[in-house]
Amino acid sequence: MRRITVAIIISIHIVLTYGNVTSSTKNGDITTSIPLDNYAQNVSYIKSGEKKKESVKTFNLNDSPVYLDDVLFVLKHQNWTEEEQPCLRSTLLLLHNLQNFTLWAVWNWDAISSEPQGLLFGSKFHLGNFDECMSAPWYKTQPELRTQYCLADIVLERTDKPVKKRISDPYDPYQSALNLLEHRSVFRRSLNELTWGVCVPAVCQPKSVERLMGILLAHSHLGTAGLRTHISVTEPCQKVDEPIPFDALFYAFIGVMGSLTILALACTFIKYKKKDLNYNKIQDSIIIAFDIKTNAKNLLKTSGKGLEVLYGIKFLTMCVIVSAHQYGIFNGGPVSNGSKLDEEALTILGLMFLHEDVVVDSFFLLSGFLMATLLIKAKKLPNLFDFIIKRYVRLVVAYAVVIFYVCAIFPYTGSGPLWHRAIAADTEPCRKNWWLNLLMLSNYIDSQNICLVVSWYIPCDFHFCILTVALYCFYKKFPLAGKIIATVVSVAAILAPGIINYIYELPAIQLFTYDFMTNPRGSLQFHMTYIKSHTRYAAYLIGFLSGILYSYCAASDKFNKIPKKWSILGACLSIFTMGVVMFTGPMFLWRSYDVLESAIYAALNRPVWASCVALLVICLSLGHVPLIKGFLSWYPWVPLSRLSYGLYLIHAVFIARNVYVTRNPQHHDYINIMTHCLGIICEGSLAALLIWLIAEAPINNLLNVMFKFSNNEKKETNTEGQSSTNGENDKRTNRDHLHENMPTSVQIISSKI
Known part of the structure; x- marks a missing residue:
């Protein structure tokens, strides 16, 4: 009797588990592309600073806000000018399709170095994947999906005003990492300066790119210290359809x-x-x-x-x-x-x-x-x-x-x-x-x-x-x-x-x-x-x-x-x-x-x-x-x-x-x-x-x-007139x-x- 009871309990547990798995599979999200025509309908999901519950999340962690939702929220609540609106729309479209794991969006995001890496070890340049950004297979057939590669120079500045004192060991593991960022080696290398490459929609202007990179930097591990950032995009972004012409x-x-x-x-x-x-x-x-x-x-x-x-x-x-x-x-x-x-x-x-x-x-x-x-x-x-x-x-x-x-x-x-x-x-x-x-x-x-x-x-x-x-x-x-x-x-x-x-x-x-x-x-x-x-x-x-x-x-x-x-x-x-x-x-x-x-x-x-x-x-x-x-x-x-x-x-x-x-x-x-x-x-x-x-x-x-x-x-000329200009020839010689x-x-x- 005891064996029969145990067998029944195990059978019920298996049936319930299988039912949950199949239900989850049937109700799974389908990867879709959000069209540009329905943009306003797709992006107006925030009301009074409150995030829309139905937004598709890349992952969940105890129902807390996650990375992409935070980025979307901050993007929406920036003071975008009228001329920056095309960049905002294209960027939000990119992030929504990234949440749905649409190929073109994942491709673009995959080309970005999501946050600086190796900065404390003297790696100043964080370039992502330039060729991936510039070589999307659909750039000829889908012009609305075209991107550009931009470089931003960033200077990090601490905001806490510490008492300045000589640091005997800049690599003391228990001190603030801000001290190391401020430290300049004998070789005069600054760790608070970096160059960051990003793949953004082709309609974005340098000012918009600076805004986007500020948001990304704030959501990186460097954003936890409340650093003040000075971001500048001073050179033209590179586009696939703008090669250098032969002059x-x-x-x-x-x-x-x-x-x-x-x-x-x-x-x-x-x-x-x-x-x-x-x-x-x-x-x-x-x-x-x-x-x-x-x-x-x-x-x-x-x-x-x-x-x-x-x-x-x-x-x-x-x-x-x-x-x-x-x-x-x-x-x-x-x-x-x-x-x-x-x-x-x-x-x-x-x-x-x-x-x-x-x-x-x-x-x-x-x-x-x-x-x-x-x-x-x-x-x-x-x-x-x-x-x-x-x-x-x-x-x-x-x-x-x-x-x-x-x-x-x-x-x-x-x-x-x-x-x-x-x-x-x-x-x-x-x-x-x-x-x-x-x-x-x-x-x-x-x-x-x-x-x-x-x-x-x-x-x-x-x-x-x-x-x-x-x-x-x-x-x-x-x-x-x-x-x-x-x-x-x-x-x-x-x-x-x-x-x-x-x-x-x-x-x-x-x-x-x-x-x-x-x-x-x-x-x-x-x-x-x-x-x-x-x-x-x-x-x-x-x-x-x-x-x-x-x-x-x-x-x-x-x-x-x-x-x-x-x-x-x-x-x-x-x-x-x-x-x-x-x-x-x-x-x-x-x-x-x-x-x-x-x-x-x-x-x-x-x-x-x-x-x-x-x-x-x-x-x-x-x-x-x-x-x-x-x-x-x-x-x-x-x-x-x-x-x-x-x-x-x-x-x-x-x-x-x-x-x-x-x-x-x-x-x-x-x-x-x-x-x-x-x-x-x-x-x-x-x-x-x-x-x-x-x-x-x-x-x-x-x-x-x-x-x-x-x-x-000259010698032939001098020879012809040698009899009359002998002294002058000596001087010339x-x-x-x-x-x-x-x-x-x-x-x-x-x-x-």
Whole structure:
């Protein structure tokens, strides 16, 4: 009897449970799409601040209001203007269909990062899924469902007014998270700033997007602290049906570069077929100037006996600059573990990246060093006007090609949530101020909108070259006055950075911190001391003086060899001192500010670095340092060093492109950085090679042809009238062109970088 009773109870329980399940299934909600025509009927479900009971909920939790209901409630009770009503209607329609789990609504919401993630770990960019937002399968057939992708910059501000005190441990787990949000690391990364991407209806205006994002942020975990938010949508939202149209600049670049390529290929073919070209005929000289094979061979020629180490120094210095810019631009973009990077900023590698700007002074030194050896070996003083023209063309051809590329082609090379910012940061300044760059004035005029941030080096080098050669020519004609002026200029060049730092109370140096990497044009120190020619001249002067010293020592029988032990000692001393300069600079980040101390360091750190590089070059060139000299003189450095100038110009464009096309925050680690660096160096060197073969070498060759035949005509004219103007001809000969009097070896090794 007991068994029968238990069996009956179990049977009744099963029947009741099955009945409840089937009833629930029959009464389940059907996924439907709410039409636009019935919009008013569908959205007027709130009365006197009371939510409609029948609204479909995504989930229930003890009958308490849930996320979507709260968002709907707040949206409805915002003060929307008349022009914002279409956005409100479309957004409410989206949320209602999301509650019903309709595909198009879920698709759009799925593309949104519902709330910031990883903010406390240094992840600033919360981009959602850009491609999902922009690539809905029905965007062509259902125009009313089209969306747009918008970016909002948000600053969080605490409202509780706590007593300000120094926080010994920002990661104390029992303190308020607001303290960590306010904390700025040594790397100067702010955790209370974020960039949030959202997929919204295409009819929404920036003001409406700001309102929507404020509501979403208030319903995230950050909304529990009552933070005050400053939200701004400053750039146009991206829409699928609004691609960037090809403009005249695009077709002009294709036409110009295509024409140069065809011309180079045609001249190469003609030279291959005609073996008897005459260098003394202008038409044959033009063909040879564009010959790809000849220009490629010039990259492989070794020259400058005794200075082979410069090849390795130049290219490896360029690699250091590329790695530093890769490190900086990469970590200024979307990174998931920014706080980890802040910790690594205090390691040996991190300190090197913080003060890598001093490496650029190595290029200034080498440029001055080579210019001195060139002038010392020249038989006569150069014609200053001709020299300026040759130097300008030598610098400007590749420079103009890269600027043209950034203006015309770069906007079409990528897409992504941050791509409009790439165009605003690189293309727009170039389209505005390209002429300042080509006039070598970009580091002085409107430098806040300088085209290509790294290009500040080019006008500096051009200014240094002209001024130094002019001073040298003046010294040759008036030795005593020349020495006095050279001394005054040298002292002024060393003191200028320190004086400016002291007057404006600037930091000791421009460190590559987070705020500088994200907006280099916004740094006051960048414009006051970092890019100005008069504050960077010291390294070039030291290079010029060391080049003169090297030339006289190499020509002397007594000082042309440095004993091995002294060479090793000098090389070790220079490397050690360079390390001291590089690692002491970042210490100013955590030291208390002292204006006099900062001014002294600003005045001396670059000249000391340049002096150490000069000592290293002289020890390696006139002496013997095992392993180092052989490594730096390795033959593969020869062509790579000659491509350094093109690599310098183009590498930052490639790095920025890779960063701005990213869809999600990337993980920072040194192997990842190194892998990217190797790719940029290879791509940049290949681009530099193409620029050299198609534009740079041919145009420089044409300039040489022009000077050559111009000089020949002058010589013929002078020969005809030699009997009557003999004395005048002697004076003109003393002002002969620099390229006629310099040894070929020195001319080849001289470089822009």
